[in-house]
Amino acid sequence: MQHHNNKIDAALLGKIVLARFLELPLRAVDRLAAQVESSAGFTALRPWVSVGRLEGARVAHDAADTPQTRASPILGEVLEADRGLMFLYRRDSFAREYRFDEEGVNCLMVRAGAPAALARTLRRLRLINTRNRLTHALMQAVLAAQAAYLRSGQGLALLPLTQATISARLRSESNLSVVADAGRISRLVRGLTIMLPNGKVVPLNTLFPKPRQVHCHFVDHMIKEEKTWMAKGLLREPLTDEAIAAILEREHGIRLSRRTVANIRHDLAIPDYKRRSQGTDYLAATEGFSALLPLTAQALRTTVPAHPGVYEIRTVCASSVGGEKEACPGKSVPPVPHGVVYIGSAGDLRKRLGDHLRGSSANALLYRHVAGGAAQVRFRLISADWRVVERELYQVFCETFGVSPPCNRMSP
Template sequence: MQPGSNKIDAALLGKIVLARFLELPLRRFDRFVARVESCDGFSALAPWVAAARIKGAQVATGTADIAPHPVALSLGEVREAGGRLEFVYHREAFAREYLFDEAGLHRLRSRQALPQELARILHRLRLINSRNRLTHALMQALLEAQAPYLRSGEPMSLVPLTQVQMSERLRAQPGLSVVADAGRISRLVRELTIRLPNAKTIPLIGLFPRPRQVHCYFVDYVIKKEKTWIAEGVLEGPLSDEAIAEILAREYGLHLLRRTVADIRHHLAIPDCRRRRHRMNYLTATEGFSPLVPLTPQTLRTVVPAHPGVYEIRAAAATYTESHPLEKNALAPEPHGVVYIGSAGDLRKRLGDHLRGNSGNALLYRYIVEGAARVRFRVLSDGWRWVERELYRVFCETFGAPPLCNRMSP
């Protein structure tokens, strides 16, 4: 505010306008750029203003280059080419830059030959420049700072990074014509999303994790892995907070106090090891199952009875072949190896259908045909469908996802 006046200082007003402009959602920003470039005033400025693209920026050339997304428009996507990461914008407007003949515009102003409407358009063009230049500088810095995470999509690869640290990094760059303070970065990234090479869309603000957030990812990962380790027989029971801290230090070089692990676990709403031990898990749910046997015609004839029951099929990692094009993008089984849970009124017949590829589950047959599939089962006189549903539920609770080849819950 100017002393003795209710008027806002022009410099302060400019900062407020830019701050609000940085917060514009992408679709509104895209429409804003389109409206400015389609108005008559923009055409009238052609002798002094040229529309260009920010140096080094890449833009998707067509809709075929942009993976469909049902919810919101993304700023762009991270791609890997020639061993290096690059960012490709999803709209030309997001990489737009306007080049001004400053000397010519100065002469117009000095002769008072610049209409007010054209001056307003120039102001809008400079706002677009400020936003896009800051965005581009930010994305290039993030490609470098968070490269391991952007390549893998694994949250544990994130590097703790604050917006203040990013501001300091950007300010050290020569040639950046816009002030990159932490407040502006915060306003800019608040609503933006980007797409990773694995096609996952993430909020841009997620690339600024605090150390505590990264620690949460590690603790959560180890506790989820303990379920697999128990199923494999590596562990006899859930890990204590002290044991989790030891694993993090030994395997990842992350040194956390036991009470820090406990605090993070409480934050994640994960019970302690005693309470986790008492929870019904997949290992206890499959008590009474037969030993694992190869899923072969001979096994079906000699081991598997023609009685009702539930069964579990495990498989080693499968490889893609041209004879099975539908499964080109199939995922490798998890370490526990379970790819399918089912039930049948005749176990021998049903497993025979799976073995011959007559069960209507092409993905399951893809794993079985590799020749390394194994099966275990439990004979039940009745209620096998209910037991299958319960087994499926406990599996999902234990491992966080259904078996790869169960296309729907039973």
């Protein structure tokens, strides 16, 4: 009976050790692998242990070619491949697999006088195997389940995928030698990051959102769209919670009650439609601006005065409310949903806008937008303190849309 209890204790201890090992940061895992492989215990085990790579795993830089003196905190990067997405590990140790001649290892360990260091080395090798196998199986499952998000990096492309769901999938579809329960997955992904094809680095646990988290992305998106539509004059007042729920169901197939939308909005610190209508937004801040004019040399000569003022430059490469993008002739530039690419001020509007048009304003990104002849401008004349007005307009824009104009490289 006592012997049976010892077995239970040993099994429990093994689970605790594995749980803690799964929580280790990547630097510690890489360092441990290097230490183990340079130890005397590993040398003694070498006749019965071969060092390889997990089946199907790829590494960005082979350790044999590139000195690896410092581990990267990023697990790896997602890349586009001919047959879909692929994952490249940043370090060879993250894809390492030790293959044992179990019969030979068992014979070695049962010999009288086998040093404790040998058993410790063997345990560490098996822990590295377990962690790497679980990580690799998890990444392959994620590449398939969240492919749309991994390609775009857009929160709206995320699908609900809880750790319990991915755990059940791994246990039913993979040949893992370790139980991939939700607790172990949670410990493993905590603190890990990956790089998307667009270069964005995201926490790995971002890929396991609950339905509520996905709904938060959509409600936040609707509020931003609301501001865009109001700036374009397509919407007179902010959307009610009922209206947001109706649009989400109609356009995205997401069914949420009015109360759920209100709760999500509250979690996101977004005021209700009445309070949003009372706040100063970009549309109200630009009252008194001229009508939109084509940003051309002729328009500057005939319409824009050589007078102080503030101005706004827009691109026609903007998304419409229906989601379609207008064609952008000439240069290849990223689309801007609200159309505004730059806010500025000058003591001489005609001269300053002419500098932008000729590309002599030292703003290469803005020139890409205006060089094709498809940009538009509107302005307001200011007799004094136009820089102050520009700063206020810039701040209201950021508060309204949540981002700065893409061609404003710094706050005025």
